[in-house]
Amino acid sequence: MDPKEIIAKLQLLTGQFAEELQKQSTEQAIRDLQAAFLSKKGKIGELQKSLGQLSPDQRKDVGQAFNTAKQAITQSVADAIDGLVKRAEDVYLSEYFDVTLPGRAGAKGSMHPISIVMYDIVDVFTSMGFDVAQGPEVETDEFNFAKLNFPDDHPARDMQDTLFVEEGKILLRTHMSPVQIRSMMARPLPIQIVAPGAVFRRDDDPTHSPMFFQIEGLLVDKGVHFGHLKGVLNTFIHQIFGADVQMRVRPSFFPFTEPSVEVDIQCIYCKGEGCRLCSQTGWIEILGAGMVDPNVLEGVGIDSEIYSGFAFGLGVDRVAMLKYEGISSIKLFYENDPRFLERFRR
Ligand code: FA5
Numbered sequence: 001m002d003p004k005e006i007i008a009k010l011q012l013l014t015g016q017f018a019e020e021l022q023k024q025s026t027e028q029a030i031r032d033l034q035a036a037f038l039s040k041k042g043k044i045g046e047l048q049k050s051l052g053q054l055s056p057d058q059r060k061d062v063g064q065a066f067n068t069a070k071q072a073i074t075q076s077v078a079d080a081i082d083g084l085v086k087r088a089e090d091v092y093l094s095e096y097f098d099v100t101l102p103g104r105a106g107a108k109g110s111m112h113p114i115s116i117v118m119y120d121i122v123d124v125f126t127s128m129g130f131d132v133a134q135g136p137e138v139e140t141d142e143f144n145f146a147k148l149n150f151p152d153d154h155p156a157r158d159m160q161d162t163l164f165v166e167e168g169k170i171l172l173r174t175h176m177s178p179v180q181i182r183s184m185m186a187r188p189l190p191i192q193i194v195a196p197g198a199v200f201r202r203d204d205d206p207t208h209s210p211m212f213f214q215i216e217g218l219l220v221d222k223g224v225h226f227g228h229l230k231g232v233l234n235t236f237i238h239q240i241f242g243a244d245v246q247m248r249v250r251p252s253f254f255p256f257t258e259p260s261v262e263v264d265i266q267c268i269y270c271k272g273e274g275c276r277l278c279s280q281t282g283w284i285e286i287l288g289a290g291m292v293d294p295n296v297l298e299g300v301g302i303d304s305e306i307y308s309g310f311a312f313g314l315g316v317d318r319v320a321m322l323k324y325e326g327i328s329s330i331k332l333f334y335e336n337d338p339r340f341l342e343r344f345r346r
Pocket of ligand 1: 209212213216257290313314330
């Protein structure tokens with residue numbers, strides 16, 4: 001064969017290969033086809049043997065044509081296999097995924113119900129002119145009890161009720177009232193503060209949790225009397241629960257207030273009928289309050305002949321349980337079950 005004839009045959013085979021390649025639908029079939037043309041015994045491989053009959057010059061040119069043809073075939077084999085893979089992926093995607101379905105939005109976080117209620121309550125008091133004050137969760141016996149007029153043998157000072165860090169000295173605050181003392185010692189008169197925060201006690205039942213939240217309020221000025229306290233608490237209850245919600249005031253005792261009262265509101269869960277949440281009474285105690293005991297004022301250097309004050313401490317969890325109906329146990333607030341928390345998304 002002369003060079004022209006070889007090249008013509010090569011072109012013919014290359015065209016034949018391209019035509020055959022179109023028909024193949026598996027990788028194996030493509031590879032077999034490649035071997036049928038390019039291997040030593042393949043169609044092009046056999047043709048290449050005829051190069052031996054040519055002169056060195058002719059062999060160079062024709063050899064070049066063979067290289068080019070083989071490279072083109074190798075490339076078209078790779079492209080065909082890529083195409084097969086791509087098509088298989090498309091089939092897989094269309095079979096298993098419906099790309100027209102709307103996407104699933106990720107779950108959005110939200111404020112915890114206790115935080116929501118705490119902010120709402122603090123807003124009511126700041127709108128009445130109260131400033132927000134803070135104090136530490138780990139307190140001294142001095143601020144938590146002694147300066148609040150608790151006698152040494154008061155039951156709250158017992159290990160049964162208080163979580164001590166260092167017995168008799170350092171403790172987890174059992175109420176927010178130590179912030180009263182800290183504020184009176186640090187601020188100029190008149191004083192008008194609310195102090196929201198976590199408190200800790202050895203308590204555990206459907207309406208009592210070992211950690212819960214309180215908001216303390218304190219107002220000290222000249223001429224403050226019990227009527228002011230009732231007015232402020234009325235405004236708070238009506239703003240938070242609605243103007244028609246009933247409250248009742250019961251005489252009580254706290255070492256740091258005189259007189260002292262406890263304020264209940266009607267149990268919203270059972271509408272006053274009596275249920276497990278309100279221990280069948282129809283009422284739930286939400287706060288303690290009273291006029292600041294003159295001993296407490298004198299203990300922080302305030303002249304009780306000139307100044308008087310009122311204070312209150314309310315349980316945020318109790319308010320939250322009443323505000324959101326159907327919360328049968330305070331524990332739900334602290335289990336952090338997303339199905340429960342979801343309800344409070346705003
Ligand atoms: C006090 O803690 C006083 N410091 C409140 C006070 C402040 C009185 C200023 C006078 C002047 P008491 O122990 O009653 O009081 O708690 C106040 C409120 O916290 C209760 O009315 C109740 O709503 C809530 N509370 C008490 N214990 C728990 C508990 N274990 N879990 C959830 N809420 C509680």
